[in-house]
Amino acid sequence: MRLIHSDGYSGFSLSLFHGRQIPPYAILSHTWGADDDEVSFEDLSQYSGLHWAEKPGYKKLQFCARRAAAHGLQYFWVDTCCINKSSGPELSEAINSMYRWYQGAARCYVYLSDFEMRGSNLGSKDWKRLRNSRWFTRGWTLQELLAPQSADFYDATGKHLGDKNTLSRWLSDTTGIPVAVLRDRNWRHNSVEEILSWAQHRQTKREEDGAYSLLGIFDISMSLIYGEGRDKAYRRLFKKIE
Known part of the structure; x- marks a missing residue:
């Protein structure tokens, strides 16, 4: 650090x-x-x-x-x-x-x-x-x-x-x-859906960061692949959460 x-x-x-x-x-x-x-x-x-x-x-x-x-x-x-x-x-x-x-x-x-x-x-x-x-x-x-x-x-x-x-x-x-x-x-004790709702209307400069900014909240680690697009980043996030 x-x-x-x-x-x-x-x-x-x-x-x-x-x-x-x-x-x-x-x-x-x-x-x-x-x-x-x-x-x-x-x-x-x-x-x-x-x-x-x-x-x-x-x-x-x-x-x-x-x-x-x-x-x-x-x-x-x-x-x-x-x-x-x-x-x-x-x-x-x-x-x-x-x-x-x-x-x-x-x-x-x-x-x-x-x-x-x-x-x-x-x-x-x-x-x-x-x-x-x-x-x-x-x-x-x-x-x-x-x-x-x-x-x-x-x-x-x-x-x-x-x-x-x-x-x-x-x-x-x-x-x-x-x-x-x-x-x-x-x-x-809050559902994944409720936690995601807290981020629903928030914006990021790079589209993948919408998913990457949630890593710590869900206590997971994930490689960063800028260029993969928002949907793929979220799919990888959800797979990690599961």
């Missing part, structure tokens, strides 16, 4: 850990902008921060570093730059491990880049706008909601909106996921 370390100013570096060597870490849940807007693995590995510090995605790293430091954590994980996506084996390992990484995080920060709270507390109009956040429409964010013991929600300015437990009833109304599942992280 590759983690980001901040020097406390504007410098970030990557470190690779294995197994029990992995230190306590925070993890970011967010939605991607355009690929060129995000700070990538190549950016952190090869180039001067003067280049990628101008990217919109740099704000996410700064946010996560500040929150992690406030919680006494030296390391944090952000998918845009902690995975070498040019390596097929590494990408496959990361996707098959991602649920476990969110599950094992000391802190999970949900960063809603398209929502800003207008006052010091959420008002009735805020709740309506919050429901329309892109974060609730993406396939990958389903496991990012389910896996962590807790998840803290923040708006685009870094204001804290609440956590998965305090917001559980509203999150249940918005996502269709039962409150008990959100609080206890236990869906062993």
Whole structure:
């Protein structure tokens, strides 16, 4: 697992850990902008921060570093730059491990880049706008909601909106996921059909990711075959579930 370390100013570096060597870490849940807007693995590995510090995605790293430091954590994980996506084996390992990484995080920060709270507390109009956040429409964010013991929600300015437990009833109304599942992280008694319904209207950039984003939720591993198409990916998923 590759983690980001901040020097406390504007410098970030990557470190690779294995197994029990992995230190306590925070993890970011967010939605991607355009690929060129995000700070990538190549950016952190090869180039001067003067280049990628101008990217919109740099704000996410700064946010996560500040929150992690406030919680006494030296390391944090952000998918845009902690995975070498040019390596097929590494990408496959990361996707098959991602649920476990969110599950094992000391802190999970949900960063809603398209929502800003207008006052010091959420008002009735805020709740309506919050429901329309892109974060609730993406396939990958389903496991990012389910896996962590807790998840803290923040708006685009870094204001804290609440956590998965305090917001559980509203999150249940918005996502269709039962409150008990959100609080206890236990869906062993929920049917496969019900679990799939939680993901039914969510979207992914690549069609196969609709199936791949459910691997951790069903506690299975599967090879990634981009280009196989949505239907074949789901058929393989269902065969594994059986």
